[in-house]
Amino acid sequence: MLDKVTGSEALPFAVQLKGLLEKEARYQPKLCGLRILESANDNGLRMTAKLRDFEVKDLLSLTRFFGFSAETFSLAVSLLDRFLAAMKIQPKHLSCVGLCCFYIAIKTSEEEKNVPLANDLIRISQNRFTVSDMMRMEKIILEKLYWKVRAPTALHFLRLFHSHIQEKVDADSKKILNIDRLEAQLKACHCSFTFTKMKPSLLALALLALEIEEQHEFESVEALRETLQELQHQLSIKDGDLACVRELVAKCLIEYSTTKCSKPNGQRLRWVISGRTARQLKHSYYKIAHLPTIPETAS
Template identity: 80%
Template sequence: MIDTVTGPAPLPFAVQLKAMIDVEGRYQPKLGGLRLIESAQDNGLRMTTRLREMEVKDLLSLTRFFGFSSETFSLAISLLDRFLSAMKIQPKHLSCVGLCCFYIAIKSSEEERNVPLANDLIRISQNRFTVSDMMRMEKIIMEKLYWKVKAPTALRFLRLFHRHVQEQLDAESKKILSLERLEAQLKACHCSFVFTKIKPSLLAMALLCFEAQEQHDPEHVDKISEVLKNLQQQLNIKDGDLVCVRELVGKCLDEYATTKCFKPNGQRLRWVISGRTARQLKHSYYKITHLPTIPESAN
């Protein structure tokens, strides 16, 4: 039976926060495994940070192609990083592992009517393995992760923190922090290996602080900063740790904004899909960017 963490319910913020913090560590990738990936040479024989980042970007493109939720993407990355940190896989198996983690996330987060057939998912992602290969790999992944799927991801923390902050602000100050923009920034961070070693709660907090810092409205930003400072104390996050991760967020977003993938050529997809899948897809999905644009600030 799949072990799940109950999603945020209409409970007091402190109760929701404690429930997520208490289990956060159980869903963290293994640091030793991440270090092995980080130190591996890019010779095609071992998993590397570059290969992991390329796979995440492919999953982001698939997420946009199908119109899946941010929850699906974030959960897929959580599953992928946990598995990669626990198992030494060969690069040739990465696409199967990535797609299986994605499919597990889809089945866990999306409505049943929106879940594609495994065969269609394989064709659209242009992979050459079979549905049987996927089924075997999915079983391996679930067993290695002890059937624990619904992790308290950085996205869940981000939404919880954002809602908590907004409740304490006036109407004008609430306009400063756009959840849509914050979620887009988080997706960009997911594409960078450096954030695999950072706790989801700390990453979510750093994103909020970075976004508040980027605004140029002292009156409203001061109010937000005060609320964020109180939240930082509740989370028992050290100033040095928060500053370090906030700087990593800024560097990541700068690199993301200047990458060649940021200005796509709009090339049409040439993927083979079934008639059933084609009828379900919106026309806009036939022309996607490899990496999406982060929305401009409200200001």
């Protein structure tokens, strides 16, 4: 049976936070496996952090192409990182592993009517393996992850923290933090191996901390700082740890916004689809695949 994080929006904040924190450590990618990826030579024979990042960017393009939710993308990244940290795979198998993690996430997070056929997903992503290959790989992934599919992700924490802060501050302060902008920033962070070793709760808090500091010109920002400090205390996060991750997030977002930021391979993602497949796709599927623009200001 698939282990899922069920909807708990109606529960008090403290109860939701406790539930997420209790599961967080159990779903973290194995640190020893991540270190092996990080230290691997980029010779085409071993999995590397760079290859992982390219695969995540392709999954982000597919997420946008199909119009899937941020939950689906974050879950796919979580599954991919957990599997790569647990298993040694060859680079030639990465696209199959990535697409299978994506497919598991789709079937877990999206409405059944929006789940594409595996064959169509393979065709649109321009991969050359078969549906049988994909089904075998999906079974391997689920078994190696002990069928525990849905981990508490940084997106869960980000939305919970944002909602909690909004409830604690006045109307003027509420206008400062834009959740769409924060989620776009989180997607950029997902595309960097740097954050795979960090607790999702710490990454979410660092995103909020950076955003609050960058909105320092607003007079009402002090109320946000105080609420953020209360959250930090509840999470038992040290000032130094938060400052360190906040700086890493800032660096990531700067790199993301420059022309040097690696985009998904445009040549590979020029999808060719059949008429039958085209009729099944929603209009939103035909968006040009690219990394999303982070909103400049709060709405």
